[in-house]
Amino acid sequence: MIEAGVADSAACVETMEETLILLAEGDYRMAGASANSHGAQINFPANPEHEGMPADGPDRRFMAMPAYLGGRFRSAGVKWYGSNTENREHDLPRSIHVFVLNDAVTGAPKAMMSANLLSAYRTGAVPGVGVKHLAVENAETVGIIGPGVMARTIFASALSQRPSIRNLKIKGRSPKSTERAADWFRENFPQLASVTVVDTEQEAIEGSDILIAGTSTSKDGPSGFPYFKREWIKPGALILCPAAARFDDEFILSDEANLVVDYTGLYNEWFNENGPDVTYEDLLGIPGNRWWDMKEEGTLPEERLVNIGDIAAGRAPGRVNDEQIFCYSIGGMPVEDVAWAFDVYHNALDKGIGTTLNLWESPTLS
Secondary structure, three states, rough: OOOOOOOOOOHHHHHHHHHHHHHHHHOEEEEEOOEEEEOOEEEOOOOOOOOOOOOOOOOOEEEEEEEEEEOOOOEEEEEEEEEHHHHHHHOOEEEEEEEEEEEEEOEEEEEEOOOHHHHHHHHHHHHHHHHHHEEEEEEEHHHHHHOOHHHHHHHHHHHHOOOOOOOEEEEEHHHHHHHHHHHHHHOOOOOOEEEEEEOOHHHHHHHOEEEOOOEEEOOOOOHOEEEOHHHHHHOOEEEEEOOOOOOOOHHHOOOOOOEEOOOOHHHHHHOOOOOOOOOOOOOOOOOOHHHHHHHHHHHHHEEEEEHHHHHHHOOOOOOOOOOOEEEEEOOOOOOHHHHHHHHHHHHHHHHHHOOOOOOOOOOOOO
C-alpha cells in the first residue's frame, strides 16, 4: 500500500476534491434507502447473556461501509473493520480495516487491501480540501487539539496545500503522550520553525490560522469536547472538525460563522436514522450533526450549511476576505475510501506490485 502511494497526501487531497464534487452532484450511492448511510454497525450489550459474546466498551464495534462512486472511478467497494480501544494495550490499532474494491458492472472484486492507511490518509485529505479552498493563503500557524493519527494525516494534507505553515501548537490529554506526538511532528516535518506543546485549548486556539479538532468523543459529553470559544478564535481562522468539537450556538447562528460540511446528505441521513432524541453528543460530537439539529428546529436556515464540493466546483462562494471564520464539519463517508482505493489500486497495477489471486479457474455453479 505504501509503495502504491497510499501516503501521498497531496495526491489524496486532489482525489478527495473530485469525490466531494461528485457527491455534491449526486453521482454516487451509499447504503440505506436514501443512499446516504454511513454504513451498517454491529454493537454489543453492556452485559451479554451469551457466553463468549463481547461486552460493550469504548469504541467496540464492527462496521461495514459500502459505496459506489461515479465520475472517472465508476467503482463500488466496502470497508470492513473491527474496533476496540483495548487494542492499544496489545500494540494494535484501535480499528483494523480491510477494503474490497469491486467492478461496478459485474460485481467481481478487483482488489482486497489493507485499509488502515487508506482510511487514515483519506480522512486527512477531506479536511485538506477545506484547507485548499478556505484557509488564508499565507497561513503560518496550526493548532491541534488531540494529536492522534487523524490529526497527523490532516496536518500533512494541510501542509501540502499551505507550505507557508511554519508553527505548530499541540494540546493533548497527557504531558507524556503529547510530548511524544510533538517529537513525531518534529521528526516528520523538519521544515517547521516551531512545534510547541501547550497546556490549554485556549493556547492552541488563539493566534492559529488553521485549527484541527482531533479528539475522540468523551465520556463527559459536551463538557469533554474541545471548546472553541469565539473570543479565542483568530479572524480568518479555518476550524477543521472531523471529530468532537463544541461551539456556542450564538456563534453558530451569527453571521461571523461560515458553516461548511462535507455533504449535507450525510447529516440528514444520520438525523433520520437516529431520530431527534439522539443528539450530536451521541454521534461522536461531530458539530455538523448539531448544526443539522438546529436546522430541523428551524433556528438555523438550511442555506447556511454549504457543501465543500459546491465550493470546490465554483457553485458556492468560498473565502472572499481574510477576516472570515470558517467552521468545516467532516463526518467521513465510504465513497472516499472507494476513490482512494481506486487510485491506489491503479498505482499498484502500473508498478506491477501486489499478488494476483484467482477466485476460480471457472465458476462451478454459474
